[in-house]
Amino acid sequence: MTDVLVTALIVGAAAAVLCAVAGVFTVLRGQAFAGHALADVASSGGAAALLLGLPPLAGYVLLGLAGVGGLQALSARRTTADHDLMAGILLGAGLGITALLLYLDVTLGSASGAAMSVMFGALFALPASAVWGAGAAALVAMALAAVLYRPLLLASLDADLAAVQGVNVRLVNTLFLVLLALAVALASLTVGAILATALLTGPAAAALRLTRTPGHAMALASVFGLASVWGGVGLAYASYGWTPGHVWPVSFFTTLLVIAFYALGRR
Amino acid sequence: MSLALNVEHLAVSLGGREVLRDVSFTLAPGGFCGLIGANGAGKTTLLRTILGFERPTAGHIHRAGTLGYVPQKLQLDPDAPLRVRDFLRLGLDGHRWGIPLPSRAARAQVDEIVAAIGADAFADQRVGRLSGGQLQRVLIGHALIRRPQLLLLDEPLANLDPSAAAAVAALLGQVAAGGVAVLLSAHDLNPLLGHVDRVVYLANGRAAAGPVAEVVRGEVLSALYGTHIDVLRVHGRIVVVAGNGAAHDHDHAVPIP
Amino acid sequence: MFAPYLLHAWLAASFVALAAGAAGYIVVLRRASFAAHALPMAAFPGAALARLLSVAAPPLVLGFALVSALMLALARRRGRSGPATALLLAGLMALGALFLSLSGGYAGAVYALLFGQVLGAGPSAVLPAIVLGLAVPVLLLIGLRPLTLTALSEDLAAARGLSAFWMDVFALAVLALAATAALPLTGALLSFSLMTGPAAAARLLVTRPLAAFALSMALALGVTWAALALAFVTNAPVGFFVGVLCAGVYVAARAAQAAQTPSSSTMA
Numbered sequence: 001m002t003d004v005l006v007t008a009l010i011v012g013a014a015a016a017v018l019c020a021v022a023g024v025f026t027v028l029r030g031q032a033f034a035g036h037a038l039a040d041v042a043s044s045g046g047a048a049a050l051l052l053g054l055p056p057l058a059g060y061v062l063l064g065l066a067g068v069g070g071l072q073a074l075s076a077r078r079t080t081a082d083h084d085l086m087a088g089i090l091l092g093a094g095l096g097i098t099a100l101l102l103y104l105d106v107t108l109g110s111a112s113g114a115a116m117s118v119m120f121g122a123l124f125a126l127p128a129s130a131v132w133g134a135g136a137a138a139l140v141a142m143a144l145a146a147v148l149y150r151p152l153l154l155a156s157l158d159a160d161l162a163a164v165q166g167v168n169v170r171l172v173n174t175l176f177l178v179l180l181a182l183a184v185a186l187a188s189l190t191v192g193a194i195l196a197t198a199l200l201t202g203p204a205a206a207a208l209r210l211t212r213t214p215g216h217a218m219a220l221a222s223v224f225g226l227a228s229v230w231g232g233v234g235l236a237y238a239s240y241g242w243t244p245g246h247v248w249p250v251s252f253f254t255t256l257l258v259i260a261f262y263a264l265g266r267r
Numbered sequence: 268m269s270l271a272l273n274v275e276h277l278a279v280s281l282g283g284r285e286v287l288r289d290v291s292f293t294l295a296p297g298g299f300c301g302l303i304g305a306n307g308a309g310k311t312t313l314l315r316t317i318l319g320f321e322r323p324t325a326g327h328i329h330r331a332g333t334l335g336y337v338p339q340k341l342q343l344d345p346d347a348p349l350r351v352r353d354f355l356r357l358g359l360d361g362h363r364w365g366i367p368l369p370s371r372a373a374r375a376q377v378d379e380i381v382a383a384i385g386a387d388a389f390a391d392q393r394v395g396r397l398s399g400g401q402l403q404r405v406l407i408g409h410a411l412i413r414r415p416q417l418l419l420l421d422e423p424l425a426n427l428d429p430s431a432a433a434a435v436a437a438l439l440g441q442v443a444a445g446g447v448a449v450l451l452s453a454h455d456l457n458p459l460l461g462h463v464d465r466v467v468y469l470a471n472g473r474a475a476a477g478p479v480a481e482v483v484r485g486e487v488l489s490a491l492y493g494t495h496i497d498v499l500r501v502h503g504r505i506v507v508v509a510g511n512g513a514a515h516d517h518d519h520a521v522p523i524p
Numbered sequence: 525m526f527a528p529y530l531l532h533a534w535l536a537a538s539f540v541a542l543a544a545g546a547a548g549y550i551v552v553l554r555r556a557s558f559a560a561h562a563l564p565m566a567a568f569p570g571a572a573l574a575r576l577l578s579v580a581a582p583p584l585v586l587g588f589a590l591v592s593a594l595m596l597a598l599a600r601r602r603g604r605s606g607p608a609t610a611l612l613l614a615g616l617m618a619l620g621a622l623f624l625s626l627s628g629g630y631a632g633a634v635y636a637l638l639f640g641q642v643l644g645a646g647p648s649a650v651l652p653a654i655v656l657g658l659a660v661p662v663l664l665l666i667g668l669r670p671l672t673l674t675a676l677s678e679d680l681a682a683a684r685g686l687s688a689f690w691m692d693v694f695a696l697a698v699l700a701l702a703a704t705a706a707l708p709l710t711g712a713l714l715s716f717s718l719m720t721g722p723a724a725a726a727r728l729l730v731t732r733p734l735a736a737f738a739l740s741m742a743l744a745l746g747v748t749w750a751a752l753a754l755a756f757v758t759n760a761p762v763g764f765f766v767g768v769l770c771a772g773v774y775v776a777a778r779a780a781q782a783a784q785t786p787s788s789s790t791m792a
Contacts (some may be wrong), residue, residue, distance in 0.1 A: 085724055088716060088769050092721065093717075093768045096766065097764065102639075123639045150523060157354075158342070160362070163320070167502070208347070213348055214349065224712075248625060252619070256615065258614075
């Protein structure tokens with residue numbers, strides 16, 4: 001097995017498992033929109049990182065965390081149609097900045113594949129050293145998820161109930177967003193910023209319909225996620241001969257597999 | 268014997284509007300009190316203030332011991348994966364950080380509560396799939412598992428059919444008999460007759476509080492509502508009628524089958 | 525600065541702005557911001573496919589957009605299906621990524637389809653823009669009253685014989701036309717901004733429907749002209765200016781509204 005393949009499999013696995021855990025909570029809490037927003041903001045981070053010669057994961061993580069701050073400033077816990085509208089318009093400015101940074105990546109930084117890699121992922125282009133960053137991010141995030149598990153579950157069911165039992169709901173909500181930002185960062189590294197939310201919510205949504213406890217849901221979502229990412233890596237690797245000179249994108253296959261598992265779950 | 272709940276001259280304002288003024292009442296351990304009022308009279312505000320979610324503009328609230336709270340319902344996806352047992356376990360230690368480890372003691376306590384609320388038949392079902400009456404009982408169990416001194420319920424009977432409402436009221440009666448102070452809000456007193464021993468009537472931001480027989484009288488309610496009120500007893504039901512003959516909210520008693 | 529091809533670009537962009545501004549009014553009125561997000565993204569694979577096959581883009585783009593509009597209307601009628609629609613959109617974007625990758629994955633093409641570009645030279649770019657730029661406002665003007673009525677109260681509209689479902693189909697189809705027009709200029713990711721920012725701002729400033737409709741188009745036009753001019757002068761991409769200016773216009777409108785009524789709540 002080549003270095004490139006091993007790197008892709010490890011980074012992808014870290015992303016799949018973390019997204020399973022964070023994704024189950026995201027779907028339970030109905031906060032898919034927050035994930036989408038964080039992915040948009042993270043895309044600026046990825047583009048900026050390329051410009052500065054930093055590893056893209058650093059950019060995704062840093063700007064994701066900044067995005068958490070922004071979400072807290074904007075937020076109501078429930079989204080109304082007007083709230084979605086306003087958030088979307090403000091995110092448009094963020095995407096505009098991503099556009100500018102990607103443009104600079106190509107003109108100033110000569111990273112000609114920047115748009116494709118930031119927005120749709122470039123798992124095979126990662127250096128072997130990316131494994132350490134991804135692994136560290138995943139470990140930190142999983143530890144956070146383990147610590148948060150009980151109060152987050154309770155607060156997600158009913159914030160008032162949790163408050164009466166003594167949970168600091170604001171703190172738990174904020175820490176959840178941090179967890180979400182880390183998951184989105186790893187997902188963006190794997191399948192790009194646009195398709196990151198599919199990896200975050202697809203396996204989780206499928207698993208939630210099929211299991212009876214959140215723990216089981218996370219386990220099953222991990223299986224779906226791993227199968228989708230590794231399947232995507234495998235298919236992309238194999239696709240080299242299908243069309244002259246091009247490898248089909250990993251994120252294309254992974255997204256298809258995520259959709260397939262979701263459809264399976266609905267039977 | 269110390270009081271479980273002592274509310275003194277409470278005033279609460281929401282959005283610039285004074286919702287409650289000069290509300291006072293007490294509740295002893297084992298007392299079972301109904302908080303009665305029409306929609307908008309301030310029942311939820313009063314409960315939320317006792318819970319600590321709203322700040323009073325005047326007055327004091329003294330609570331002794333642990334607090335249990337039963338919201339009217341949970342916004343739950345019917346498919347949400349959480350079994351009744353797991354939900355009850357969360358009542359025990361859901362506020363602690365970390366992952367729940369298997370614990371024989373915890374399991375025993377959950378089993379005890381399941382029996383106490385009569386939930387053996389559906390203890391392994393998903394919380395989201397329960398009927399209204401079943402969910403109310405589970406919510407009560409969730410609040411009771413930490414053995415609170417005071418139990419607050421927000422309109423627990425509101426969406427229940429008469430037999431389910433009677434079952435919940437009876438369960439709460441047993442809880443009170445066990446020494447817990449129970450305060451629940453409702454807009455109709457009738458399903459609670461024979462269970463509650465005290466009542467707090469809320470109207471126009473003010474309250475009339477005390478034992479049922481003392482409060483549910485024409486003179487007291489007339490003074491509270493600011494209009495002539497007659498209290499009639501018809502076949503064991505209380506009917507509250509406003510002076511000009513128009514029926515009041517309380518007149519819409521739940522029909523007794 | 526006014527070489528012929530640039531004039532074509534200005535012309536095309538202006539008509540796109542009219543379409544986007546008009547469509548935006550409906551988006552805000554009917555609280556359809558999800559559709560405004562979804563339709564340009566659904567149209568994206570159409571543009572990528574056209575590029576791969578070296579055929580004209582508008583028919584394929586319009587095809588993808590109209591089919592998606594119909595599916596959106598059907599999904600809304602059936603009730604909630606949040607994860608399913610989101611996954612479907614992801615699938616469409618992934619398909620577009622595949623087409624782009626197969627046609628070489630050139631940075632310029634990826635960029636243009638995601639974030640837009642100043643429209644190319646010649647009548648082939650201008651003609652579709654003019655047609656759509658006129659069609660969208662006209663269609664919406666004709667349908668303005670029934671659209672407003674169904675947005676306010678479906679029951680009331682049904683009493684007058686208006687089917688909420690077919691109104692939805694009509695509105696989404698017109699949005700699909702606007703998305704087709706906007707896609708080349710502002711791309712799959714930023715068309716949403718042009719289709720909602722100016723309209724949301726207009727509705728904050730003015731309440732009478734026809735006035736808000738006109739203001740929405742005017743603001744979209746202003747934003748587009750400013751974005752083009754800034755892009756020409758600084759060489760920075762048009763998409764950047766469109767995204768930032770749309771947000772800026774919206775924020776300014778909210779500030780103006782808050783200043784007008786100091787005692788009103790600022791909750792959206």
